[in-house]
Amino acid sequence: MNVFKSCLIIFFYTLTLSTCSETPYQYRQVLTVATNTPAPLIDVDSHLRFSKRPSDPYSYPIKVGEIGPTLPLFSGDLTYPFACSTWESGLGQPEVDNHELLGTPVFMEQNGQLTNKVIGFSKDCIIKTQIRFFIASSPEHSTEVFNLETLTLKADEILLRVEQGTINRYIYTLMMPIEQSEWTNRTAQSLWNKRLIYQFAGGVGIGFRQGKFAPQKLIERRFGQLKKGYAVISSSGNKTSHTYNMLQAEDTALRVKKQFISLYGDPLYTVGIGGSGGGLAQYLLAQNAPGLIDGALPLYSYPDMVSQTLYALDCDLFNNYYTFRSDLAYWDDQNKKRALEGLNSEQLEHKSWFFYPINQLLNAKPIYLPKIYSECVNGYFGLSALVNNPDQGFLRKTYSPHVKEITHWSYWQDLANVFGKDQHGYAHSIWDNQGVQYGLKALQEDVITAEEFIDLNFHIGGWKSANEMTKEQLLFIPFTKIGIWLTQWSNHNITQSSHTPAPRSRASLKAVENAYRYGQVFLGYNDIPTIDIHHYLEEQLDMHHVSTVFATRLRILEQTGTAKNHKIWIADAEFTPMDEAFQAMDDWLLKGKPNDTLVSDRCFDKEGEIIAQGDTVWNDSWNNQIQGPCAKHFKIYTNSRIQAGGPWQGSIFKCHTIPVQQAINKGHYGNHNMQDYLPQLTEIFPEGVCDYTQGDSAKPNSLTPRFAP
Structure with missing residues (x-):
């Protein structure tokens, strides 16, 4: 784009802002999507763990006032859109890297205040490395200080030097407890006990954003250790509410740790800590990159994200079946729900009750408000729309309507470098329920009848392909932010049954293989x-x-x-x-x-x-x-896949199948004589039912566990 056209675009954008009542901060939208920036993707033959990482050409340490590396070492192309959060982290606006409406607008500042004049855009959200100082007297109380010369440190307070900048587009943070006299020396470390903590953080994220990183939250989490002399490092790229791409997370963490060591030397050890997604990140990074952390303290952890999606994305299938394809009152039973879903259920109130009458009327179903809710509702409410629906995207006004329209928003898309894409440009999914006999253990234990087992598996279906999905239908009450969900349990994106069984979902075998090889499992x-x-x-x-x-x-x-x-x-x-x-x-x-x-x-x-x-x-x-x-x-x-006869390990994405007759002969159905139901079962499972004793059909043979039975 030529200079004149760029200036013209910025002029009209600024004119729009000048007639808008919103402040620049409120109007900080990503307006257009940049073309991917090519970057190396590591070549993996067997498994990422055994693949040599390339040497880092960047010379560390990153100097104060300079910009850290932007292109990753081995995790693949930089993808867009990518929303900036530097100002939310107290770091000011990102650097201008283009004048072509690509990314987040950057505004002119006058006398410390933002004006409505746009001076350029930032697609990579980079900032210059800077030093900040914080004092903390308790986990709940920490403040930034700007004048160290006049500071009087109280006996119960600790002073922290906090370095922040960007590495691989994400905000990195190095935190070191120091004496007050050391504030002018960037590498002073007299209070450091030579132990290093790498803080990982959780949440459910689908990428496309830098994520904010406010030091106060890190101080709150690690106050006890900082007071004992630990140093703490982290990155917004190691928080899974921003991204679950573990290849990218490793690429970033290696460089953050390298920056720390270049300044302070090698620690006695590095221990990881973090909850939920921050817990599974430790398992995967310790597996994939030996030496990155020396010890792990995972909290509320899962083995990995992709294994969790297997049963998490079953949840809306069950709720859709109960609510719209069966008798909801009949399934409003604690024992039945536990037997099918495996997860716990209790009698409680949940905010989803509000959507039942409206959706039941829309679907010509009798009105019934359930009394028993399971973890499928209380724990995974709304997850499928966020993680699995590429047409949904973020509800916040972070991205312009144009960007929302053309972007494929899903967890799978964030890992397109690993999973690959289909002919429509959508990332392959590795979620599959072909051959899965939902409620098999419930049948074996006589919690449900053979007829109920047949009906459940006939109607439960699977998720539509990515290119067939549409966004959730929300009706907002006028003059409020209250949205009424008109497609409860994402029922419009779940396959339907008519005279034939509802189709099941089929994973990409190559994507599953890559998930294994590239360390996502x-x-x-x-x-x-x-x-x-x-x-x-x-x-x-x-x-x-x-x-x-x-x-x-x-x-x-x-x-x-x-x-x-x-x-x-x-x-x-x-x-x-x-x-x-x-x-x-x-x-x-x-x-x-x-x-x-x-x-x-x-x-x-x-x-x-x-x-x-x-x-x-x-x-x-x-x-x-x-x-x-x-x-x-x-x-x-347990969970729904264990209740369907799957293993406790929970890592079979594409099961081997056997004919239904063979399953009957092998006693899969317990004391039930399913021979009379052979025609119905064969119709539901024309390619056979899962035989979990054979493992995952898409898992490379070279990755078979050494001590597997």
Whole structure:
């Protein structure tokens, strides 16, 4: 675009702003989508873990006032749109990198205030490295300070030097406790205890944004350790509410750590910590990039994101079936829901009740308000629209209507570099339910009848292909921000049954293979000390259920033959064993072996007392052992794929299938004689039903676990 045209566009954009009542901050939309910027994608033959990373051409450290590397080392092209958040992090506006309406507008500043005049745009959201200072007296109270010369530090306060800039387009942060006299020396470190924490963070994200990184939140999380002399580093690219691309997360984390070491030298060790997505990130990065972290403290973790989507995206299929394709009152039963979904269910109120009468009337169904809700509703409400629907996008006005219209918004699209794309430009999905017999265990245990089993699997269907999906239908009440959901449970994007069974979803085999090879699946490699910590939240129907840690344990046992590096701590929701975990991890890393008194498998009551500890306390159905005392105290639930006959490991994306007749002959249906139902079952499963004993048909043979049965 020539200079005259660029100036003309900026002029008219500024004119629009000048007639708008909104401030520049409120009008900071991404207006157009840039063309992808080519960047190297690592070549993986077997698995990412065994692939050599390229050397980093960037010379560290990044100097104050300079810009860090933007192109990634090995995680593939920079994709767009990419929304900036530097000003939300207290770092000011991003640098102008184009004048062609690409990305986020950058405004002229006068006397410290923004004007409505646009001086350019930023598609990569880069900022210059800068130093900030914060004082904190408690986890809840920290403030930025600007005049260190006149500062009087109180006895209970700590002073923190905080360096921030951008690496791989994301905001990185280095945090170091210092003496007041050290504020003029960038590398002063007299209070550092030589231990380094890499903070990972969770949330559900689909990419397309830089994400904000306010130091106050990091101080709140790690105040106890900062006060003891730990240094803490992190990046907005290592927060899964911004992106779940673990290849990109590794590429970024390696460089952030390199920046830290270039300034302060090697730490005694680096321990990771983070909850939910920040927990699974530690498992995957420790597996994929040995040496990045030396110890892991995953909280509320899952083995990986893609395994979780298997049953999480089943949830709306179940709720759609109950609400629109069956008798909702009949399925409003705690035992039946647990038997089908595996997750816990309780009698409670949930905000989704508001949508039932409207949607029931729209679908010519009798009005019925359920009393029993499961974790599928309470924990995963709205997840399918965010993660799986490429036409939905963000509700906030971060992107212009044009950008919203042309972008494929989904978790899969954020990983298009790994999963590849179809002929329509949509990223391949690795979600599949071909051959899945929903409610198989419920049938075996006589919780449902053979007829109900047939009806469920006939009608439940799957998700439409990406190019067939449309956005959610929301009707907003005038003069309010209250939206009425007219497509409850995303029913318009779920396949329908008529005279034939509702079609199931089919994954891309190549995408599944790449998910394995490119380290998006946790295979069970566990070389480093790991203490997996959960609060027990099953009564709250929280999505952070405890069965996930046992899936992780089983994968580790299959891959390594031992759980010596993997410890499970589950505590009452009122107690958090964080100090105990850091003390145990420090001892383990410095001595090179675990102290069983400090780190054995265990469970805690609300007072912090250990209920039981030892190698057998968590034994239960997950490992086919007699129930241990911790498993007896904290009930372990399952999920829909386990209830469909799948393994506890939860990592089969594309099952091997066998003919229905063979499944009957092998006794898949327990005491039920399903021979009379052979025609219906064959119609529902023309390609056969899942035989989980054969593993994943799309998993490369070279990645078969060493100790798999």
